[in-house]
Amino acid sequence: MTDETAIVVESLTKKFGDVEALAGVDFQVESGTVFGLLGPNGAGKTTAIRILTTILPPDGGRAEVLGYDVVRDAQKVRLRIGMAGQFAAVDPLLTGRENLRLVGKVAQMPNDLILPRADELLERFELTDAANRPARTYSGGMRRRLDIAAALVARPPVLFLDEPTTGLDLHSRNELWAMIKELVAEGTTLLLTTQYLEEADRLAGRIAVIDGGRVIAEGTPSELKAKLGRSVIELSMADETDAFRAERALSHLGRPELDGTILRLPGNVPGGAMEVLRALDGAGLEPDTLMVREPSLDDVFLQLTGHKAERSELEDATVPVGGAR
Amino acid sequence: MSRTAAIPFTIPDERHGLGRIGGAISDAIALWQRNLIGLRRTPQTIVFSTLQPVIFVLLFRYVFGGAVSQTLTVPYVDYLMPGIFCQMVVFGAMLTAVGLAADLKSGMLERFHSLPMSRSAVLAGRTTADLTRNFFVVILVSIAGFIVGFRIHTNVFGFLAGMGLVLLFGYALSWVFATVGLAVGDPETAQAASFPVMAPLVFASSAFVSVATMPGWLRPFAEHQPVSVTASAVRALMIGNTTPGTSTATYVWQALAWLIGLIVVFAPIAVRQYRKAV
Numbered sequence A: 001m002t003d004e005t006a007i008v009v010e011s012l013t014k015k016f017g018d019v020e021a022l023a024g025v026d027f028q029v030e031s032g033t034v035f036g037l038l039g040p041n042g043a044g045k046t047t048a049i050r051i052l053t054t055i056l057p058p059d060g061g062r063a064e065v066l067g068y069d070v071v072r073d074a075q076k077v078r079l080r081i082g083m084a085g086q087f088a089a090v091d092p093l094l095t096g097r098e099n100l101r102l103v104g105k106v107a108q109m110p111n112d113l114i115l116p117r118a119d120e121l122l123e124r125f126e127l128t129d130a131a132n133r134p135a136r137t138y139s140g141g142m143r144r145r146l147d148i149a150a151a152l153v154a155r156p157p158v159l160f161l162d163e164p165t166t167g168l169d170l171h172s173r174n175e176l177w178a179m180i181k182e183l184v185a186e187g188t189t190l191l192l193t194t195q196y197l198e199e200a201d202r203l204a205g206r207i208a209v210i211d212g213g214r215v216i217a218e219g220t221p222s223e224l225k226a227k228l229g230r231s232v233i234e235l236s237m238a239d240e241t242d243a244f245r246a247e248r249a250l251s252h253l254g255r256p257e258l259d260g261t262i263l264r265l266p267g268n269v270p271g272g273a274m275e276v277l278r279a280l281d282g283a284g285l286e287p288d289t290l291m292v293r294e295p296s297l298d299d300v301f302l303q304l305t306g307h308k309a310e311r312s313e314l315e316d317a318t319v320p321v322g323g324a325r
Numbered sequence B: 001m002s003r004t005a006a007i008p009f010t011i012p013d014e015r016h017g018l019g020r021i022g023g024a025i026s027d028a029i030a031l032w033q034r035n036l037i038g039l040r041r042t043p044q045t046i047v048f049s050t051l052q053p054v055i056f057v058l059l060f061r062y063v064f065g066g067a068v069s070q071t072l073t074v075p076y077v078d079y080l081m082p083g084i085f086c087q088m089v090v091f092g093a094m095l096t097a098v099g100l101a102a103d104l105k106s107g108m109l110e111r112f113h114s115l116p117m118s119r120s121a122v123l124a125g126r127t128t129a130d131l132t133r134n135f136f137v138v139i140l141v142s143i144a145g146f147i148v149g150f151r152i153h154t155n156v157f158g159f160l161a162g163m164g165l166v167l168l169f170g171y172a173l174s175w176v177f178a179t180v181g182l183a184v185g186d187p188e189t190a191q192a193a194s195f196p197v198m199a200p201l202v203f204a205s206s207a208f209v210s211v212a213t214m215p216g217w218l219r220p221f222a223e224h225q226p227v228s229v230t231a232s233a234v235r236a237l238m239i240g241n242t243t244p245g246t247s248t249a250t251y252v253w254q255a256l257a258w259l260i261g262l263i264v265v266f267a268p269i270a271v272r273q274y275r276k277a278v
């Protein structure tokens, strides 16, 4: 470990009864970077976060934050971290400002710094107008922002966000992404988990793909994409019937992946895109669009895990058929 | 969105000179205040906590009172009120279970676990806030009692000492119900799970009727369980000794033994459960 390493995780294991939530996880996070833990539901992301934030003791292995062991030096770790869990943990009866003040207080901040810091965060997360309203009157997006603000009150150098944008609408999600980027620009080390490939791609400098309690791949987003090493042919058909017929017409080129009206094939099928078009023409089919593109994290995930990552409504909404990312 | 200049990260390594005990107290006060703000924003809690015993007072005083007063040497309402005070804090302790279960469910406890705060602060803050609530409810219910004819036979100090004992008893029960709340982890279940604990304590007791009226097999339990013992002590303090042979001091010592015993047993269990709760 170097001075520049903020988080070290080594052979971390955790079992719940028979369920192996973590089956030996290793990764390191450099100071001042964003590390994304990407995986589907049940992969072990929350368990990893809870161990790193001293909420849960590990069964085996070791985890350190800023050089402090999360078990032996738990209190030292707690003085250096902020955490926003998977579900916004704010007191519905307290106002936004009172929620932040409470956290500042029990985070052992000096009294005179708490309120200015709370107001600064309320403004930054666009909650100033709602600062004196009980949090039970907040929308989901506002609660989530308050929750993240609470994680930041004590100005922790290391921040953990567990699925920060899950359940948010598109607008709130984009806003939150902008806010997270700003934090990182200030030097905060961030470990975030996500089921959204696009989120990891956008925010994280490095990604560990986790599935079944194991890290199955790690690298920068482009490294991960490069692992797939080949382009993808993506076809968009007029409707699902056509897409289904196209799948059968192309079955001699390997197994195309069918996703609604979209078909995907490896870019290196014999004959390439020309052969695809010829086969479709032969079946009396014509694609709306055909494109050959770089593999996405989606493709990487599918290849690594053998199953699809949960897709966000966001991706479905922002990736136009046949359009480039 | 405003852009603020980056302020260097501050890592408080000490609790600002408060030390371990001072820090724990400061954390508990922060949680106590938080719970009282919540109580202020849900005034219906106080209203219903008061209404329930008041309805019991009216029912027992006017509906059942005639039937049970024959065996007594004092007016039934004077016998009843100390019992109502004890019953009331038993029912009130359920709110400790509900409050902690709600914090567990909402993820608040998870957040607190990740913060550098004392491990006992959440429980201390919750139980002391419930004590504060009981304080107000006890005042309101005694006013209702005085209106329907309750009279103190001893003196004001006896009355205040009795009130103090009731509040301490309620505080001890909060620790019992804290373990219930943390064990079930869901406010509705906490409420449902509390009832089977509360009902026998309250009804198989000398709170409303003399134990002498109960079947023989029930009497040993009914006589010695904490609600009866505390009710007898409060009665002795407020209306004097009704049973010859036992002094007020004996009753009070027995009651104190129960409530200290409850705290000594249940506080460590609750703290251990809190540590493992999330």
Ligand SMILES: Nc1ncnc2c1ncn2[C@@H]1O[C@H](COP(=O)(O)OP(=O)(O)O)[C@@H](O)[C@H]1O
Residues within 6 Å of the ligand: A016, A017, A019, A020, A021, A039, A040, A041, A042, A043, A044, A045, A046, A047, A048
């Ligand atoms: N407290 C718990 N008790 C029992 N099983 C759990 C508990 N927490 C997590 N698990 C199980 O461990 C696995 C990993 O869960 P989790 O870390 O929450 O995954 P993720 O956050 O990636 O969705 C899942 O199979 C989950 O059901």
Ligand SMILES: [Mg+2]
Residues within 6 Å of the ligand: A042, A045, A046, A047, A086, A162, A163
């Ligand atoms: Mg999770």
